[in-house]
Amino acid sequence: MNFIAVFRKEMLEQWRTYRLLIVVAVFVVFGMTSPLVAKFLPEMLKAIPGATQAILAAFPKPTVVDAIGQYIKNMSQFGILLALLVAMGVVVQEKERGTAAFFLTRPVSRETFVLAKFASLAVTFIASLTIAALGCWYYTYVLFEPLAWGPFLALNGLMLVVFLVYMAVALLASTLARSQGIAVGLAFVALIVIGLGGSLPTIGDYFPGRLFSWGMTQMLGRTDTAWPAFWISLGIITVALVAACLVFRRQEV
Amino acid sequence: MSSVHVENLKKYYGAVHALNGLDLDVVPGTVYGFLGPNGAGKTTTLRILTGLAYPTSGKAQVAGVDVLKDGHKLARRIGHLPEEPAFYPWMTPREFLDYLGRLYRLSAPERAARTRELLALVRMEDVSKRRIAGFSRGMRQRLGVAAALIHHPEVLFLDEPASALDPVGRKEVLDLIGNLRGQCTVVMSTHILADVERVCDVVGIIAKGRMLVQSPRQELLERYAVPAFEVEADDYAALAHWAEDLRRTSWVTAATAQNGTLRVTVKDVQTAKRDLLTQAVSAGLVLNRYEEIRPSLEDVFLQLVGSESVS
Numbered sequence: 001m002n003f004i005a006v007f008r009k010e011m012l013e014q015w016r017t018y019r020l021l022i023v024v025a026v027f028v029v030f031g032m033t034s035p036l037v038a039k040f041l042p043e044m045l046k047a048i049p050g051a052t053q054a055i056l057a058a059f060p061k062p063t064v065v066d067a068i069g070q071y072i073k074n075m076s077q078f079g080i081l082l083a084l085l086v087a088m089g090v091v092v093q094e095k096e097r098g099t100a101a102f103f104l105t106r107p108v109s110r111e112t113f114v115l116a117k118f119a120s121l122a123v124t125f126i127a128s129l130t131i132a133a134l135g136c137w138y139y140t141y142v143l144f145e146p147l148a149w150g151p152f153l154a155l156n157g158l159m160l161v162v163f164l165v166y167m168a169v170a171l172l173a174s175t176l177a178r179s180q181g182i183a184v185g186l187a188f189v190a191l192i193v194i195g196l197g198g199s200l201p202t203i204g205d206y207f208p209g210r211l212f213s214w215g216m217t218q219m220l221g222r223t224d225t226a227w228p229a230f231w232i233s234l235g236i237i238t239v240a241l242v243a244a245c246l247v248f249r250r251q252e253v
Numbered sequence: 254m255s256s257v258h259v260e261n262l263k264k265y266y267g268a269v270h271a272l273n274g275l276d277l278d279v280v281p282g283t284v285y286g287f288l289g290p291n292g293a294g295k296t297t298t299l300r301i302l303t304g305l306a307y308p309t310s311g312k313a314q315v316a317g318v319d320v321l322k323d324g325h326k327l328a329r330r331i332g333h334l335p336e337e338p339a340f341y342p343w344m345t346p347r348e349f350l351d352y353l354g355r356l357y358r359l360s361a362p363e364r365a366a367r368t369r370e371l372l373a374l375v376r377m378e379d380v381s382k383r384r385i386a387g388f389s390r391g392m393r394q395r396l397g398v399a400a401a402l403i404h405h406p407e408v409l410f411l412d413e414p415a416s417a418l419d420p421v422g423r424k425e426v427l428d429l430i431g432n433l434r435g436q437c438t439v440v441m442s443t444h445i446l447a448d449v450e451r452v453c454d455v456v457g458i459i460a461k462g463r464m465l466v467q468s469p470r471q472e473l474l475e476r477y478a479v480p481a482f483e484v485e486a487d488d489y490a491a492l493a494h495w496a497e498d499l500r501r502t503s504w505v506t507a508a509t510a511q512n513g514t515l516r517v518t519v520k521d522v523q524t525a526k527r528d529l530l531t532q533a534v535s536a537g538l539v540l541n542r543y544e545e546i547r548p549s550l551e552d553v554f555l556q557l558v559g560s561e562s563v564s
Contacts, residue, residue, distance in 0.1 A: 005355035009341075016343040098339030102400075105303045105333040106356045107325055252306045 003112050010120035023082055024128045030078050031132025034071035035139040038062050064144040068155075068219050071136050075129075075159050076212050080191070083125065083163045087170035088187040090117045091248070092177045100253045111245045118171055118241060125163050129156055147219070155215035158230070165208045165233050166191065168240035175244040175251075208233040254317065256281045256408050256438035257302065262311035264297050264462075271297040272308070273462035279408075279455070282435050286453030286470070287442040288550075290558055294462040295442035296336065299412050302440075303333045316407040329357070332406035332437075336413040338397030342386035346377055346396050349385065350403060357404040371399035375429065391422035398429055409433065411441040415448055427452050446550045456550065458557050465557045470550070477556055478548035480522045482529055484515045485542035495536040504528075516546075 014020040042059040091114065094100040104110065133156045140147055173186035198209030210229035217224055259277035263270070272294045279285045289295050300306040302315055304324045313320045316330040340349060347368055354364035372378045375395040380388075388396070394414065401409055414430065415423040431452045433439050443449060449456055450470070457467035466473065486492050492510045499508040499517060504525060506518040519525040526545070533540060 002356055002358075005352065008355075009352055013341065013343065098335065098337060099341060101305055101335060102333075102339050103356075104305060105328060105331065106353065107328040107358075108356055109325065250307075252300070 002108055003116055006108060006112055006116035007119055010116050011123070014120060014124055019086055020124050023086060023124050024131060026078055026082055027075075027125075027128035027132035028135055030074040031071065031129075032135035032139055034074050034136055035067035035143050038066040038070040039143045062144075064140060064147070065220065067136075067140045067144055068147070068216065072155070072159070072212050072216055075132070076162070076209075079125075079129075079159065079163050080166050083121075083166040084170045084187050084191060086124075087118075087121055087167045088174050088183045089180055090121070090171065091174040091244075092180050092183040093174075095178070095253050096180065104253060110248045110251075114171065114175060114244050114248050115241065118168065121167055121171075122164060125167070126160065129160055129163075151218040151221070154218045158211040158215040158218075161230065161233050161237075162208045162211050165194070165236050165240075168237040168244075169194070172240040172244045172247075175248050205229060206232050208236065254281075255279055255314075256283075256316060257285075257440060258312070258314045259298070259302070260312040262298070262301065262313055263309045264294075264301065264306070265309045270462055272301075272311075274311070275459065275462060276464050277457060277467065279438055279440055281407075281438050283454045284430060284434050284439040284441065284452050286449035286456045287440055287459065288446070288449055288456055288554065289442075289444065289459035291444060293459045295444075295459060296412055297462075298459070299333075299410050299440070299442055303331060303410055304328065329404070330407045332401035332404070332409040334394075334397045334401045334409075334411045334414055336416070338393055338400070340385045340388075340393065340396065342384065344385055345382050346372060346385065346399075347381045349396070350399060353400055353403045359404070367403060371402060374402075375399045376425070391418050391425075394418060394422065394426060395429075398426065402433075406437055408438045408440065411439065413443055414441060416443060416445055423448070446554055450550050458554060460558050473553055474548050474550065477553040479518055479552060479556075480520075480525070481516060481518045481546040481548075482525060483542070483544050483546055484517070484529075484533060484538075484540060485513055486515075486533075486538045486540050487513060488538060489513050491536060491538055495533065495538060498536070499532070513541075 011020075039062050042056065042062065045056060045059060091100070094103075100113070104113065133152070137147055137152060169190045170183075170187040173190060174183045177183035177186060194207060195209065198204045198207035204210060205226065206228050208229060210226045211233060214224075214226035214229070255278045257277060257279035259275055262272050262275040262277075264272040275294065275298060277298070287295055287298070297306065301308050302313055302320055304320055304327055307321070315327060318327045318330060320327055344352070350368040350371060351364050354367060359367060372381050375398055377392065377395060377399070380392065385393070385396070394417075398414070401411070411430065415426045418426060427448060430439060430441060434454070441449075441453065453470055455467065456470050456473055458465045468476065484492070489510070489512075492513060492515050496508040496510040496515055499505045504519055504521040506520055508515060508517045517525070517529065522545075530543060533543070
């Protein structure tokens with residue numbers, strides 16, 4: 001299948017252009033350091049000359065909840081930013097450079113061209129998140145206590161869904177745009193809209209960002225869920241990818 | 254059956270009519286020169302024929318495939334070299350050709366053999382493991398030709414294949430194209446007349462999105478030939494004086510002397526052949542050169558495109 005050939009090229013490109021390495025490095029650093037920061041932040045504050053008792057009192061003895069909270073905070077910021085950064089240039093860059101035109105006269109369907117890019121980025125994120133999660137689990141185990149595998153797996157699965165939402169939306173922006181500048185603009189508009197929507201009361205429960213808090217409640221052993229946000233997230237991924245394929249099919253490159 | 258058949262093709266970009274009812278037919282196995290001034294619609298035509306752009310209306314078939322209906326089938330039958338071929342800078346030529354081979358589903362031994370063969374054809378064996386990022390324009394163009402040939406296409410589209418190359422690069426690419434004659438149909442767009450004269454069997458001249466004429470090159474030259482003679486002499490004054498006399502002669506259409514060269518356009522070639530030299534001697538001229546001018550594609554092109562721009 002040509003999808004395999006294009007996917008293989010995409011993975012090789014990520015490797016050769018160091019994109020794969022950068023994503024893995026960022027995830028691993030933030031995955032592993034989250035429990036470390038949670039554990040040693042009060043110690044670090046004590047070491048600052050002039051730290052008042054009031055400030056130190058604001059940081060009680062850290063627990064495993066702080067470690068997970070730090071992990072989710074880091075991942076929700078840097079994971080989303082990385083998802084946008086790596087995806088928003090992938091199609092428009094090829095259009096600008098002329099490689100898209102060169103390859104679309106080959107037996108490569110436009111759907112394959114778009115979906116292979118998404119698949120390769122998704123694989124990179126799955127691999128990076130897996131390594132980051134293992135690092136986080138290990139350091140949490142060493143510094144605090146072992147985490148329950150089931151909820152931790154669910155947390156990471158939910159985070160992955162959020163990253164894929166931003167990745168798919170950025171890919172659509174990249175397909176719609178005629179220049180990288182426009183793609184960046186569109187992707188950040190999407191980031192703001194999804195971010196702001198998620199912070200609104202009631203409506204926010206239906207936005208992808210709700211999946212982070214659902215993951216946290218899983219870790220805390222609570223039973224509340226956020227299935228609407230989950231299904232809407234999957235819906236956004238599907239709609240963004242289908243739209244990207246349809247737009248690219250009719251686009252002159 | 255034609256390798257390329259285009260009927261009443263139109264392409265509008267808003268108010269701009271890039272193609273205005275273009276008709277085109279290319280006989281299999283020929284090297285077809287698609288000639289026209291800048292902005293005539295050559296690249297737009299090639300982009301439609303390769304499935305990269307969509308026409309506003311009209312029909313276009315390549316190797317029996319409707320370009321609008323079956324892009325996948327079309328891609329297997331054609332090769333395409335854009336004016337500025339783009340590559341992944343992180344790849345090497347070997348990897349690049351191997352990747353293309355995978356897209357055409359060649360087996361691993363087939364890919365290896367074809368890659369070796371094409372790298373030898375375009376003389377790139379010694380740089381086959383170097384990254385494309387540092388390649389010159391000429392090297393990229395040669396690699397582009399190799400890439401277009403990876404799957405033995407039935408029809409090869411080349412958009413200005415030699416226009417940005419130095420004389421050595423141009424000769425190499427044109428020789429490559431010439432060697433493809435009979436192996437596949439080549440449609441080559443260019444505005445460089447000398448390139449067309451060098452390699453093309455059939456010429457189509459396009460202007461303002463319409464085909465002005467298409468015909469075998471020799472027939473075209475004969476049809477639009479303007480019979481002319483050139484005479485060179487050291488005595489500029491005598492030459493100018495003789496030019497004035499010639500203009501009054503019934504079988505002469507025009508006579509212009511410039512920098513010791515006199516160009517005489519005639520109505521009757523036979524009379525000119527008989528009388529011109531005699532008259533030159535009578536005028537007391539000592540000639541350095543006397544030549545019947547063979548019509549060039551440039552004359553035909555200027556005649557056709559010139560009249561089109563006037564109309």
